[in-house]
Amino acid sequence: MAVKIRLRGLTKQFDVKGRAVIALAGIDLEIEAGEFFCIVGPSGCGKTTLLRILADLEQRTSGEIQVFRGLDNGSALNGSASGSARGTRAEQPLNSMIFQEQSIFPWMSVRDNIAFGLKARGFSRRDRYAVAEPFIHKVGLAGFEDALPHQLSGGMKQRVSIARAFANDPEILLMDEPFAALDEQTKIVLQGELLRIWEETRKTVLYVTHSIDEAIVLADRILVMTARPGRIKDILDVKAVFDRPRKVEAVKSSAQYGAMFGRIWGLLREEVAAAYAQEAQGQRSFAT
């Protein structure tokens, strides 16, 4: 398979009260086109930062990012490509992000929320509604087109967020713990729906989660990150164990699931402990 995203020595450094904090310490990574790629790691390991750099919401400190548009000519993000991604309506956007919290606009109807990216790309009202329409159905929100977000449940709001990203038809989908705030049952339902929609489009997905369980259910490959400074601890091949198309319940009830869970937790455990230690140290230095 062709490489879609290539990261070379990606680093990110923050200044926190004059002290340099390294969030990402040299990430080398290749993600294949059409791959569902999950990133897990302890809190504060820089997984969200990695995603935000790819989404052009934060600047990297050093390193190289290549995103291969339409599978042929590569272009560097944060460089000329991000400028051209702003371009005409015909052009496919480079990436669309599905955010952690409720990120849909409370003052827009479901339909206008889903068509937001298309509006930004200059689609006329008629065109963008026409494009958005099938995605409203795909996420099961038919009949709620004109509802305002406050009339929807948490799960329905996140469905709008997913539809907004898919309707924008980006080269890459970036998802930052989209289901973290949902209850367990809603989460299982939405994971199933996400898999179904993703099977239809086979977009390249980068999915950040703190949930091992979620990563196993969704991913082709799982990247386990270390505690800060964020590095690659290991990459696990899930696709080799669980075939596509997948059913959430089938994965969760299989014998291999437990083994996979144990393996990932084995990798994560000491990193989580390290993250706790850092946090405690941070609080101590804060107190003095």
Added chain:
Amino acid sequence: MHIPTSIRVRGRTASAPTSTTTGRPPGPALLSRQNTERLLSILSPLLLLALWELFARIGTIDTRFFPAPSTIFQTFLQMLRPTPQFPQGELWANLSASLQRIVLGFLIGAVPGVIIGLAMGLFGPIRAIVQPLIDGTFPIPKIAVLPLFIMVFGIGEESKYAIIATAVIYLVLINTAAGVRNIDKIYLDVGKNYHASRWMMFRDVALPGALPMILAGLRVGMGVALLVIVAAEFVGAKSGVGYLIWTSWQVFQVEKMYVGLLVTAILGFAAAVLLDWLDQVLIPWRRS
């Protein structure tokens, strides 16, 4: 025979014979707690008026200072009647003068207040320029600049518009700027990630996001406008509700003064109702 309610209820669920022998069947209470409270809220002002009327009639209170409500109401009706001096009636002549000043002055202040406030919230340099001017002049009580405005604009209507506009613009501007700056950062991230243009960020994100705060600013601004106009009309006008209150006191027509106070109260109440309505029309997503 009286049986305590709790026993009666318990008897009913257990279908004990005692319940059938009680007189009144256990049904819904005559007044729910909510209705009781509503009734009390209506009764308390009526009771106060009745006591006032009673004490005025029996001479417990000095009617030169506190004329009976019925007398005030008669004066009110009298002032609605046309006279040679006031073809529309004395009350309406004064009220319409005040209304015109409030509406025009309010608009002259509120519209630029919203625009400058949005610009301050969105653009750092504009904030840097305007903020010190606001901070430096805001503490001056607005009514204190009335002599200056009369000097510049004359004793006519312009000085009234100017004083109201000045009082209103500060509050609307400060609230609007704060509203924009307090927009949840995630909405700005979404706008950026979906490559919304500056205009779209302004119209689809910043403006609706700041709208609740803008309306709060309008609400406070309206309250201050009422305060300022009455005070301005005390000293620098030949018409208006403030003028009515002031001259009635000077010629010791206390009933007329009370009518002026009553009208001011109604004006304030009407403004609140209007702004509530505006809230519902403009920010329906706040109602849940």
